[in-house]
Amino acid sequence: AQKITQTQPGMFVQEKEAVTLDCTYDTSDQSYGLFWYKQPSSGEMIFLIYQGSYDEQNATEGRYSLNFQKARKSANLVISASQLGDSAMYFCAMREGLIQGAQKLVFGQGTRLTINP
Amino acid sequence: GAVVSQHPSWVICKSGTSVKIECRSLDFQATTMFWYRQFPKQSLMLMATSNEGSKATYEQGVEKDKFLINHASLTLSTLTVTSAHPEDSSFYICSANPWEGQVPTGELFFGEGSRLTVL
Numbered sequence: 001a002q003k004i005t006q007t008q009p010g011m012f013v014q015e016k017e018a019v020t021l022d023c024t025y026d027t028s029d030q031s032y033g034l035f036w037y038k039q040p041s042s043g044e045m046i047f048l049i050y051q052g053s054y055d056e057q058n059a060t061e062g063r064y065s066l067n068f069q070k071a072r073k074s075a076n077l078v079i080s081a082s083q084l085g086d087s088a089m090y091f092c093a094m095r096e097g098l099i100q101g102a103q104k105l106v107f108g109q110g111t112r113l114t115i116n117p
Numbered sequence: 118g119a120v121v122s123q124h125p126s127w128v129i130c131k132s133g134t135s136v137k138i139e140c141r142s143l144d145f146q147a148t149t150m151f152w153y154r155q156f157p158k159q160s161l162m163l164m165a166t167s168n169e170g171s172k173a174t175y176e177q178g179v180e181k182d183k184f185l186i187n188h189a190s191l192t193l194s195t196l197t198v199t200s201a202h203p204e205d206s207s208f209y210i211c212s213a214n215p216w217e218g219q220v221p222t223g224e225l226f227f228g229e230g231s232r233l234t235v236l
Contacts, residue, residue, distance in 0.1 A: 035224075035225070037227075042229075043155075043208055043210070043229070043230040043232065044227070044229050044230060045161075045210065045212075045227035045230075047224040047225070047226075050223045050224060091160065091161070095225070104151050104163055104166060104212075105151075105161075105163070105212070105225065106163070107160045107161045107162075108160065109159075109160050110159075110160050
């Protein structure tokens with residue numbers, strides 16, 4: 001069963017607009033972590049934001065915020081004031097459990113975001 | 118911040134040869150590292166967990182004799198693709214955990230990735 005689902009294969013947004021990238025997850029664990037990574041064409045994985053399952057407030061990092069709705073099991077990424085450099089592939093990922101050292105991630109299918117000038 | 122480095126960043130080899138990819142944690146020790154594979158326009162799929170001083174743990178469907186993993190030190194894991202074939206052409210990327218011994222509360226670090234092309 002798919003644990004991380006990103007339903008938007010591609011998104012096209014005008015520069016300076018806000019954009020929301022969807023992510024839903026499935027887990028029976030009470031303790032887990034949710035991540036968003038950006039992957040430009042170079043291939044590197046750039047960390048954007050992290051939300052722990054026990055964090056009561058939504059995570060924010062500059063122009064990035066994570067809309068965490070635990071009951072709905074969703075962790076959408078919101079990018080405010082989009083820039084041309086935001087064009088890339090975006091992956092939502094989940095780490096299950098709090099076992100120290102077991103930091104493997106399960107990734108969603110990704111969303112390709114294109115910012116138009 | 119913590120840095121993970123991979124080498125080589127790209128490699129082209131002939132079918133039947135073996136290729137070694139290195140993953141190093143530059144400023145922290147990692148008893149556990151992870152190897153992912155990413156085919157074009159697809160997501161990252163975990164191949165195996167590399168454990169320092171013991172055997173790697175492979176995900177279902179990954180051939181351990183095909184993808185040899187050696188985690189000889191606390192800062193280095195290597196992935197060797199043995200007898201490579203064109204279908205092994207892919208982007209291989211490693212990850213290391215800077216949160217060992219702690220409750221994880223943030224970023225996990227990835228190498229720059231290695232693009233393998235098998236002719």
